[in-house]
Amino acid sequence: MEVKQFFGGIHVPHYKSFTEHKAIKEASLPGEIVIPLLQHTGAPNEPLVKVGDKVKAGQKIGSTDKFVSAPVHASLSGTVTAIEPRPFVTGQMIESIVIAVDKNQDALELANNNLEKVSKEDIVNAVKEAGIVGMGGAAFPTAVKLSPPPDKKVDALIINGCECEPYLTCDHRLMLEKPTELLQGIKLLMKMLSVDQAFLCIEDNKDDAIEAVRQQNDDPNIVLLRMPTKYPQGSEKHLVKAALDREIPSGGLPFDIGALIQNVGTCVAIYEAVKFGKPLIERVVAVTGQNIQEPQNLMVKIGTPLAHLIEECGGIVSEPAKVVVGGPMTGKAQDTLDVPVVKGTTGVVVLPPDMALEDMDYSDCVRCCKCVEHCPMLLYPNQISIYCEAGMIREAADWNTMDCIECGICAYVCPSKRPITQLVQRTKPLIRELLSK
Amino acid sequence: MSDAQKFVVTPSPHIKSLDTVSNAMRDVFIALMPVTLVSIYFFRYYAALTIAVCLVTAVLTELLFKKLMNKKPALHDWSALLTGLFVALLFQATTPWYKAALATFIAVGIAKELAGGLGWNRFNPALFGRVALIFLAPLYAYVNQWFHPLAIHLGPLDTITQATPLALMRAGLEMPPVSQLFFAFPAGALSEVSPFALLIGAAYLFYKKHIGWRIPVSILATMIVLTVITGQNPVLHLVTGGIMIGAFFMATDWVTSPMTDKGKIIYGIAIGALIVLFRVGFMITEGVAYSILIMNAFVPLIEKATSRPQFGNIKAVAVPMAEQK
Numbered sequence: 001m002e003v004k005q006f007f008g009g010i011h012v013p014h015y016k017s018f019t020e021h022k023a024i025k026e027a028s029l030p031g032e033i034v035i036p037l038l039q040h041t042g043a044p045n046e047p048l049v050k051v052g053d054k055v056k057a058g059q060k061i062g063s064t065d066k067f068v069s070a071p072v073h074a075s076l077s078g079t080v081t082a083i084e085p086r087p088f089v090t091g092q093m094i095e096s097i098v099i100a101v102d103k104n105q106d107a108l109e110l111a112n113n114n115l116e117k118v119s120k121e122d123i124v125n126a127v128k129e130a131g132i133v134g135m136g137g138a139a140f141p142t143a144v145k146l147s148p149p150p151d152k153k154v155d156a157l158i159i160n161g162c163e164c165e166p167y168l169t170c171d172h173r174l175m176l177e178k179p180t181e182l183l184q185g186i187k188l189l190m191k192m193l194s195v196d197q198a199f200l201c202i203e204d205n206k207d208d209a210i211e212a213v214r215q216q217n218d219d220p221n222i223v224l225l226r227m228p229t230k231y232p233q234g235s236e237k238h239l240v241k242a243a244l245d246r247e248i249p250s251g252g253l254p255f256d257i258g259a260l261i262q263n264v265g266t267c268v269a270i271y272e273a274v275k276f277g278k279p280l281i282e283r284v285v286a287v288t289g290q291n292i293q294e295p296q297n298l299m300v301k302i303g304t305p306l307a308h309l310i311e312e313c314g315g316i317v318s319e320p321a322k323v324v325v326g327g328p329m330t331g332k333a334q335d336t337l338d339v340p341v342v343k344g345t346t347g348v349v350v351l352p353p354d355m356a357l358e359d360m361d362y363s364d365c366v367r368c369c370k371c372v373e374h375c376p377m378l379l380y381p382n383q384i385s386i387y388c389e390a391g392m393i394r395e396a397a398d399w400n401t402m403d404c405i406e407c408g409i410c411a412y413v414c415p416s417k418r419p420i421t422q423l424v425q426r427t428k429p430l431i432r433e434l435l436s437k
Numbered sequence: 438m439s440d441a442q443k444f445v446v447t448p449s450p451h452i453k454s455l456d457t458v459s460n461a462m463r464d465v466f467i468a469l470m471p472v473t474l475v476s477i478y479f480f481r482y483y484a485a486l487t488i489a490v491c492l493v494t495a496v497l498t499e500l501l502f503k504k505l506m507n508k509k510p511a512l513h514d515w516s517a518l519l520t521g522l523f524v525a526l527l528f529q530a531t532t533p534w535y536k537a538a539l540a541t542f543i544a545v546g547i548a549k550e551l552a553g554g555l556g557w558n559r560f561n562p563a564l565f566g567r568v569a570l571i572f573l574a575p576l577y578a579y580v581n582q583w584f585h586p587l588a589i590h591l592g593p594l595d596t597i598t599q600a601t602p603l604a605l606m607r608a609g610l611e612m613p614p615v616s617q618l619f620f621a622f623p624a625g626a627l628s629e630v631s632p633f634a635l636l637i638g639a640a641y642l643f644y645k646k647h648i649g650w651r652i653p654v655s656i657l658a659t660m661i662v663l664t665v666i667t668g669q670n671p672v673l674h675l676v677t678g679g680i681m682i683g684a685f686f687m688a689t690d691w692v693t694s695p696m697t698d699k700g701k702i703i704y705g706i707a708i709g710a711l712i713v714l715f716r717v718g719f720m721i722t723e724g725v726a727y728s729i730l731i732m733n734a735f736v737p738l739i740e741k742a743t744s745r746p747q748f749g750n751i752k753a754v755a756v757p758m759a760e761q762k
Contacts, residue, residue, distance in 0.1 A: 012452065237748065237749065241748075247749055249749050249750075250749035250751075320443065321445070323444050324451050328450060328451040329451075329452070331449055333451065334444060349451070351451060355451070357447075363458060363514070363555075364555060366458055366556045366691050366692055367691050367694075368458075372696055372697075376748065377747055377748040377749075378745050378747045378748045379747050379748075380744065382696065383696075400750075411450050412450045412452065412453055414453075414456075415454075415461055416458050416556075419448055421449060422448035422449075425448070
């Protein structure tokens with residue numbers, strides 16, 4: 001099917017060859033897991049266990065009665081050794097449950113529900129209980145997303161298999177290796193939302209995944225869209241624009257235009273939650289980059305420290321290294337490997353010394369307009385960067401800084417090497433403050 | 438993993454393109470080489486001296502002003518050298534070296550550094566320096582005699598005695614054939630000797646994606662239309678004077694041209710119209726330089742009038758419910 005192109009965007013080098021042809025491998029048992037009580041967008045969980053308690057794999061160990069939240073589960077059996085703030089992906093310290101992992105792990109107790117018989121309520125409850133959040137990186141609680149306000153009618157379901165960030169291959173491998181589970185998950189979502197059609201969007205640099213899904217697809221209402229490879233194709237706004245030619249209004253959400261978007265990893269997790277009652281305790285993580293001995297796609301238990309994954313992949317080749325959680329365009333560089341894998345961790349990218357320069361030297365904007373040419377939000381990042389740098393908050397707001405999706409393209413193309421994305425991130429809270437006055 | 442292990446932490450994005458300002462400026466420098474070589478071929482030591490004086494003055498001026506303004510020297514960005522070369526190319530080979538040096542000083546020191554440095558200048562520095570010298574002309578009527586002993590004489594060159602094609606055109610005299618004017622004709626400023634050589638450089642800049650089609654095409658198209666309307670020979674106009682260096686190198690300057698797509702076209706059309714006005718209406722030379730400088734001043738206004746709405750800036754949200762069936 002023909003898809004529309006969105007304006008702007010850029011072809012970034014893929015760097016996907018490190019792991020794109022490597023099958024997902026089960027990671028070995030870590031000695032300790034760290035489960036942050038807040039690993040999603042929303043309210044933090046309260047611990048349900050105390051230090052010294054024995055926990056079983058799949059046991060719920062943190063929850064809250066707030067609506068916008070998702071419970072957390074022990075991903076392995078063991079003993080709670082501490083409940084304390086631990087380093088988190090964002091660089092903050094987050095209250096976490098630390099579990100010393102048992103050497104012998106029992107198999108997870110799974111149900112086997114009949115998917116024909118499940119009701120809409122069953123699906124939402126299963127998703128909520130399993131603690132599923134958006135697994136593309138945003139980590140928004142899925143049960144909340146599946147309950148749009150009553151006045152918003154969702155008529156189009158979009159499944160995001162674009163994986164437009166360089167290096168990352170977890171969604172790619174998942175589509176290739178679990179197409180049936182993915183399609184079952186999509187069918188559950190269609191049933192849940194009462195939509196007739198779902199669009200599965202995959203970039204054309206993953207033709208093997210498209211083929212794998214096509215072979216298993218017996219439902220003509222699940223439409224496969226082969227998207228042009230272009231960053232940020234996987235951004236919600238741009239995916240809806242390309243797939244349906246609908247534009248999410250400034251400041252709006254996808255359901256404002258009747259669309260709902262789910263990541264492929266989330267779909268598989270939904271299937272497993274509904275079918276087997278399996279909570280979200282593991283996910284695929286691409287451990288990759290030029291600076292890791294053996295790049296791999298690993299099935300990792302939530303809470304596994306990065307140090308364990310890097311050891312599992314043979315360690316870092318040369319220092320200084322930069323360890324990025326997420327893709328290189330939007331991911332966060334880490335200062336410690338104690339940080340655990342959480343539900344939204346798509347990959348761990350280890351960059352070599354020549355790409356890990358701390359060189360922050362940048363110069364004034366020369367108005368080359370390369371950022372203007374590529375900005376997918378049609379902003380003027382050059383002007384925005386000047387106002388943000390000068391602390392001219394009102395002007396920054398007037399140039400629509402709040403519409404920025406922080407995709408990083410402007411900072412990527414800038415010949416003056418201006419940290420435009422960072423300047424915007426720093427200014428957004430100030431604009432919010434100014435506008436709320 | 439030892440606890441002492443240090444990791445590099447920087448904000449995203451963690452990959453960067455290889456484009457740098459210095460590479461781009463160096464590419465423009467390279468793009469000017471064909472015309473520079475042709476001018477040196479025609480004017481020998483005269484051209485070489487003018488170019489050398491301007492390059493050296495540009496570097497010294499940049500160093501001086503950076504020092505005075507307590508900024509880090511930025512010679513590595515090539516912008517000072519490039520401005521120096523541009524200024525040299527805007528002069529005739531026989532121009533006294535101290536005039537070229539003064540123009541370069543004004544271009545790099547005042548038009549660029551005092552305006553805030555590369556990126557902040559409102560006016561094209563090289564054109565500003567060149568035009569400043571025209572306005573200072575009455576002044577040297579008095580001071581010329583002081584400087585006269587400083588002039589360097591390199592011996593006679595036949596080609597230098599030629600009148601410029603624009604002057605011929607103005608005087609209504611017979612012009613050399615268009616093909617000669619296009620490929621190489623030794624008269625006028627250094628950059629006017631070969632529109633062909635400039636086009637080779639412009640093609641290189643297009644290939645490197647440093648310049649777009651909007652500004653040069655709208656300038657040239659406007660000129661063709663207006664010269665035809667006013668009964669002039671459009672081809673003759675395009676190959677004479679500073680049209681080529683103006684349209685492809687000066688008007689496309691990143692810093693001083695509009696950043697909006699529509700704005701670029703409006704800017705180009707206005708420059709083209711002004712050039713024809715100066716040439717045909719006022720019958721003066723240096724029309725290209727004036728036109729571009731005048732339009733430089735209007736860039737903020739043009740940008741304001743032509744800025745694009747951002748993604749999602751839509752009035753009504755229409756949800757076509759039945760569309761996908």
